[in-house]
Amino acid sequence: MSLGNPYKELKLSISGELGRALSGVCADPNILTQLEDIIEEPPKREFGDLSIHLARLSKLCNTSLENLASLLVSSLEKLSLVDKTIVVDNYLNIFVNYAVFSARVLNTIASYDSRYGTIDNYVKKRVIVEYVSANPVHPLHLGSGRNAVLGDFLYRLNKFLGNEVQRRYYVNDVGLQAAFLAYGYYKLGFPNIPPGMKPDHYLGLIYAATTTIIDILKLKKSLREAEASGDFSKASEIRNEIDSLIGDLARLAEVIPNEVNTLSEKIASE
Incomplete structure (x- = not known):
């Protein structure tokens, strides 16, 4: 697990609240241990930051979708990390309170300092990052600069994790x-x-x-x-x-x- 992982803590906070709300509804206690896996990332931003497949959860808990949706909406909106929830079709879409969440991210970074982002028991790898790979016979363009930034970021990130990293095609030297x-x-x-x-x-x-x-x-x-x-x-x-x-x-x-x-x-x- 990453040291000081605010996103992981966000999902744990939401799954914990779901567990409390569902404790009197779901007959199978094993379902409560799977709640973090039920929280998904929607494919589009307009569907929220996180979402829950209500139909799937309703079937697992053997309760009506309408009752389940009402219960979860009233429960999740008590959390300071949640800005709002919207039910669309069979999904409960969760919008994060960015003011609260951003504060937690910044506080975590300040607390862990240079250790922020490191992973416990990480198995180091051998990594090759190939970039910019700009063709010397064609003009450079904005995409070339973008690839340079992204490539260098990936190199530094892997180096930070302790991987053995090689950079290739960093500059094509015209x-x-x-x-x-x-x-x-x-x-x-x-x-x-x-x-x-x-x-x-x-x-x-x-x-x-x-x-x-x-x-x-x-x-x-x-x-x-x-x-x-x-x-x-x-x-x-x-x-x-x-x-x-x-x-x-x-x-x-x-x-x-x-x-x-x-x-x-x-x-x-x-």
């Missing part, structure tokens, strides 16, 4: 991507596209192999410098990056083994 591809293609002697492989897929693999090899060589140089200066912590980080890239290169070699071997030899010899 043609550097094409230059790496041309360099690798040249080093391979301008090969023909293998039978059964799409041209863009094959060229993409050459580009990926070329950049990965160059990155490994750069990191090996940085590793020697870190070791020479006695910065063993930095050296350890660089080794991990190298190991990760070697793994990427091995996966590329499973698809284009000859090309990877040739590029490794020719680029390293320069």
Whole structure:
């Protein structure tokens, strides 16, 4: 569970009030333990922030839909977190009191400070975030900037959670991507596209192999410098990056083994 999760607390508050309201109506006590799962997020904003499928709950509690709706409306509107409730067809739509809820969110953030958003017993993952991926042969536009912001946010969020994160295509450097591809293609002697492989897929693999090899060589140089200066912590980080890239290169070699071997030899010899 996330530390200080106001949204989770909102649903618990509502499900708790539902439980109290239904305790004298539902004969099956197990239903009261499932109430949090019955609270849904509606597909459209006009249907509220949360909703309850009354027909489903009415069937579980073996009571009329009208009586159930009346009971829940009068109960939920007692909560300070609830602004209003509206019954539409078979759904009870719940609108959150944003003034109260926002205050709770801000107070929670202030209380947990840098720990806000962390998750107990979180299993760390290896994540790749690919962005901006703007094509250097076309003009940049508003969407390129939007993708940059979203991509960097996802990177920082995953880093905050403790994941091992790589950023790719962060900036296309106005043609550097094409230059790496041309360099690798040249080093391979301008090969023909293998039978059964799409041209863009094959060229993409050459580009990926070329950049990965160059990155490994750069990191090996940085590793020697870190070791020479006695910065063993930095050296350890660089080794991990190298190991990760070697793994990427091995996966590329499973698809284009000859090309990877040739590029490794020719680029390293320069």
